[in-house]
């Protein structure tokens with residue numbers, strides 16, 4: 001059995017970004033850019049008005065010339081005559097400043113009588129003009145390879161007329177759940193049956209990371225069926241997640257089946273609770289994570305191992321580690337790292353009740369795991385412990 005740290009190391013060594021793909025800019029939210037782009041244009045592309053009002057030549061006011069209203073410029077107008085000495089032009093927000101004009105007077109600060117513009121408020125030269133290139137100059141660096149394309153950032157890139165971007169693709173994921181006892185929600189339970197919940201949890205976890213699930217398949221505890229399905233389908237995905245059937249029971253076929261397919265085994269069994277019989281392997285370019293079937297182990301193994309793998313492949317940072325102070329003392333046996341469900345708020349970690357690996361109810365409140373070191377047995381109230389947040393570090397008020 002290997003340690004949590006060693007297991008993570010093996011996993012991350014096998015995870016690499018996938019070949020970049022070009023996608024429409026509007027679909028690129030939360031992807032990582034795989035290219036560096038320089039702005040193809042200056043923005044604004046032309047000097048334009050920031051207000052509805054009048055375009056003037058500042059020197060005309062200084063020389064006390066009467067400003068004769070000459071013509072009107074709406075937004076979108078592409079050909080505008082030059083403004084001559086003693087002239088003003090009606091102008092609207094976003095409309096191009098005519099050649100010759102250098103200042104815009106906001107309409108609330110002036111009046112028009114018999115076609116002559118009169119100023120009510122003092123004006124400064126250059127007022128209300130958005131100069132060409134004052135957001136971005138043509139040739140400015142606007143995307144660096146490796147940057148997260150947030151929706152707000154995409155809004156900025158759209159102003160430059162960029163319509164597509166090369167990004168690192170998200171890995172495609174498949175899910176296989178095994179176990180004769182599993183039935184779908186909506187079925188009336190018979191003695192010996194339980195509701196299938198692991199694939200539902202995994203799909204929700206993957207959905208939150210915007211990772212596509214290509215298939216989710218339940219397979220009976222039959223070795224031949226599992227073998228056939230894995231052989232036929234593993235190439236469709238980058239990550240194949242199994243739940244259940246990875247322990248040592250007579251119906252735990254996942255490991256022998258993966259061996260039979262010729263998959264490489266990187267490790268089997270980690271010194272941790274829950275999730276001890278975790279398996280990690282690879283066939284071709286597909287990574288296999290066989291998650292121990294107990295529902296709580298599936299969720300913790302996802303956060304501790306699958307999520308970092310996806311982070312490495314996509315370049316995105318989904319979860320953060322931090323430290324918090326224990327609100328109560330806690331005891332465990334030495335030998336395994338424990339991931340205990342906790343509510344961590346304002347730097348304080350409350351370990352929740354019912355931590356066994358079949359008990360899921362604590363997840364209704366938990367926002368993090370407290371990571372309890374494998375060698376330590378007694379944890380004191382107020383002791384600093386590592387936490388892995390699996391939701392954003394938010395305060396829960398209800």
Ligand SMILES: Nc1nc2c(c(=O)[nH]1)N[C@H]1C(S)=C(S)[C@@H](COP(=O)(O)OP(=O)(O)OC[C@H]3O[C@@H](n4cnc5c(N)ncnc54)[C@H](O)[C@@H]3O)O[C@H]1N2
Nearest residue numbers: 177179196197198199244245246247252276292293294297
């Ligand atoms: N002799 C030993 N027995 C077990 C060991 C061991 O070391 N020696 N390890 C235990 C630990 S720890 C775990 S974790 C489990 C893992 O077992 P499997 O991965 O083989 O999982 P199953 O036996 O198929 O299922 C375990 C448990 O989880 C329920 N389950 C499974 N799949 C689902 C699902 N999709 N949705 C909801 N619940 C599911 C299943 O009914 C079992 O109760 O092995 C221990 N045994």
Ligand code: MOO
Nearest residue numbers: 274275276297357
């Ligand atoms: O690892 Mo198991 O999930 O402890 O029951």
